[in-house]
Amino acid sequence: KNQVEQSPQSLIILEGKNCTLQCNYTVSPFSNLRWYKQDTGRGPVSLTIMTFSENTKSNGRYTATLDADTKQSSLHITASQLSDSASYICVVSANNAGNMLTFGGGTRLMVKP
Amino acid sequence: DAGVIQSPRHEVTEMGQEVTLRCKPISGHNSLFWYRQTMMRGLELLIYFNNNVPIDDSGMPEDRFSAKMPNASFSTLKIQPSEPRDSAVYFCASSFFPSRGSRSGTGELFFGEGSRLTVL
Numbered sequence: 001k002n003q004v005e006q007s008p009q010s011l012i013i014l015e016g017k018n019c020t021l022q023c024n025y026t027v028s029p030f031s032n033l034r035w036y037k038q039d040t041g042r043g044p045v046s047l048t049i050m051t052f053s054e055n056t057k058s059n060g061r062y063t064a065t066l067d068a069d070t071k072q073s074s075l076h077i078t079a080s081q082l083s084d085s086a087s088y089i090c091v092v093s094a095n096n097a098g099n100m101l102t103f104g105g106g107t108r109l110m111v112k113p
Numbered sequence: 114d115a116g117v118i119q120s121p122r123h124e125v126t127e128m129g130q131e132v133t134l135r136c137k138p139i140s141g142h143n144s145l146f147w148y149r150q151t152m153m154r155g156l157e158l159l160i161y162f163n164n165n166v167p168i169d170d171s172g173m174p175e176d177r178f179s180a181k182m183p184n185a186s187f188s189t190l191k192i193q194p195s196e197p198r199d200s201a202v203y204f205c206a207s208s209f210f211p212s213r214g215s216r217s218g219t220g221e222l223f224f225g226e227g228s229r230l231t232v233l
Binding site: 032034036041042045048049091100101103105 | 119155156157161169204206208221222223225226227
């Protein structure tokens, strides 16, 4: 069964600090992995996409990594800001017509001043 | 483009009443998804349309739920009769997937702002 597990479930950090969110998946065959940010009361918005051949990709203060061998991804947030407070959802796509997107449970991040 | 538009944003109803949620996808997208989000279960796919045709409705909880996509610019999710356990935020998302019927690919999902449903 395709699964996506995220950790931690929730995280509180001080403004300006860095943090790393983890995503482990068992989706096969792997197509791509996206990180979405969901602000409270809003719909998720894509931050970055990782394909099989990509190891790292940055989007401003967000850096995603992918290890296709261990089936792990991380999202690193540098110099956190209050606006980073949100849920971060890892979504993995399978490369066949018999399956589709598998969502992780999300990590709820709170950045405190 | 205004993005994916959902209505209503909030709905409070009594058990047994019919609820209709509406979605207008982004113009040009060929795929539309209905998701339900709760604290306990996260985001769950209810149904997926490709080119207005339902491809996978295995996530629809039971016969009380139905979804239609009469054209490329409109979809509805109906719950009849509604129950308290249906209380959740319902998201509509649209995307463009390159091949007909394909449910995978690099297509980014664009979500609406959601419809928060409370069934008393």
